Every structure is written in structure tokens, then in C-alpha cells.
Amino acid sequence: MSSENKVDVSVYQKPKKGNYQCGDSYFYRETEDEFLCAIADGLGSGEFAKESSQIVIDIIKSNNQATVEQLVKVCNSQLQGKRGVVIGILKINFKNKIYSFSSIGNIGIMSITDDKVKKRSIPNAGYLAGYQRAFKVRTEKLESNMNFIMFSDGVLDKELSQCFFLNKNVDSITKAYEQTSNEIKADDTTLIAMRYETESP
Numbered sequence: 001m002s003s004e005n006k007v008d009v010s011v012y013q014k015p016k017k018g019n020y021q022c023g024d025s026y027f028y029r030e031t032e033d034e035f036l037c038a039i040a041d042g043l044g045s046g047e048f049a050k051e052s053s054q055i056v057i058d059i060i061k062s063n064n065q066a067t068v069e070q071l072v073k074v075c076n077s078q079l080q081g082k083r084g085v086v087i088g089i090l091k092i093n094f095k096n097k098i099y100s101f102s103s104i105g106n107i108g109i110m111s112i113t114d115d116k117v118k119k120r121s122i123p124n125a126g127y128l129a130g131y132q133r134a135f136k137v138r139t140e141k142l143e144s145n146m147n148f149i150m151f152s153d154g155v156l157d158k159e160l161s162q163c164f165f166l167n168k169n170v171d172s173i174t175k176a177y178e179q180t181s182n183e184i185k186a187d188d189t190t191l192i193a194m195r196y197e198t199e200s201p
């Protein structure tokens with residue numbers, strides 16, 4: 001990751017035991033003003049789950065200027081008649097010093113401030129499958145230096161209490177996760193470690 005980026009990113013991904021392909025898809029992009037990250041988990045696993053999660057990620061890629069709320073709505077509208085998807089979307093706005101996120105279904109987002117305050121989001125229930133549904137987008141103040149951990153439901157609750165998530169180096173977070181988490185995954189697993197650092201004056 002180039003040092004010109006405001007957000008460093010490291011990704012760990014592994015398919016469910018016995019599967020070749022992971023059904024989770026993800027995307028991230030930093031522009032001058034914003035950082036966007038999304039994980040989509042297609043219901044079921046393997047090839048077909050991958051197909052529907054990739055559809056949603058492609059929609060997000062081509063609408064990356066939209067707000068989190070707009071992104072969820074667009075994704076939902078494109079899923080009519082298709083396999084459902086759970087999704088998490090995080091947007092960091094560097095200028096306004098805020099971040100917004102929403103997750104529908106089991107995509108988790110955890111934020112950690114430099115003074116080690118961990119906050120775990122509560123996802124909206126259900127999944128996206130083309131039906132209109134109510135959902136919440138949360139907006140919070142961006143601190144000067146923060147970690148964000150976004151993960152699909154292959155990551156277990158007990159694995160999230162580890163102190164290596166406080167690490168300032170995102171590659172060492174994913175490496176430590178790989179070494180300490182259960183090697184055999186009961187579900188497709190994606191864990192994205194992100195660190196936002198303000199430029200030194």
C-alpha cells in the first residue's frame with residue numbers, strides 16, 4: 001500500500017472447508033475525498049454465492065460516488081429475482097471527518113480508536129433480495145487515527161476480542177488473524193483490516 005494513501009488496507013480471505021471458491025466478494029477504493037469499502041456474502045456458498053455477491057460488488061464499483069444509503073438501495077433494486085446477499089458498506093469522508101456505514105445481515109464492522117475504544121456495529125436484520133426494507137446508516141465522527149475491521153460471518157465472535165486488532169500495521173493484523181483463528185472455516189471468511197492515519201503536518 002502506498003504511503004500516499006490515507007487508509008492502509010490488508011485483506012484475509014478463505015473459503016469454507018471443502019470449497020474451492022469463496023462466496024464472499026469485496027471491494028475498496030480511496031479517492032481524494034473518500035474511502036469506500038464493501039463486503040458482500042452471497043447466501044449459500046461456493047460458485048453461486050460468489051456470482052450474486054459479485055453482482056452487488058460490481059454495482060458498488062460503478063456507483064462509488066453514491067452515499068451508503070443510495071448504494072444499499074441500488075444494490076437491493078438490482079437483486080430482484082436473484083439469490084439474496086448480505087452486505088456491509090463503509091465510507092470514510094476525509095474532509096468532513098466522518099464515517100458512515102450500514103450492514104444488512106451478517107457483515108460486521110468494528111472500529112477501534114487510538115485510545116483502544118472498540119465499537120462493534122449491530123447489523124440490520126435480514127438480507128437484500130430485491131424487496132424494500134428499512135435499514136439504518138450510522139454516521140460517526142472520524143478520529144485522527146483509527147482502525148476499522150470489516151468481516152463476514154466466517155469470523156467468529158470470540159476471535160474478535162484479540163488484542164492484535166489494535167495493531168497499527170494492517171498486514172500484521174491479518175497475519176495474526178490467520179495464525180490464531182481456526183484453520184478450518186465453517187463458512188466463507190473475509191476479514192479486512194483498515195487503518196486511517198491523518199497526514200503528519
Ligand SMILES: [Mn+2]
Nearest residue numbers: 041153154187
Ligand atoms: Mn457467510
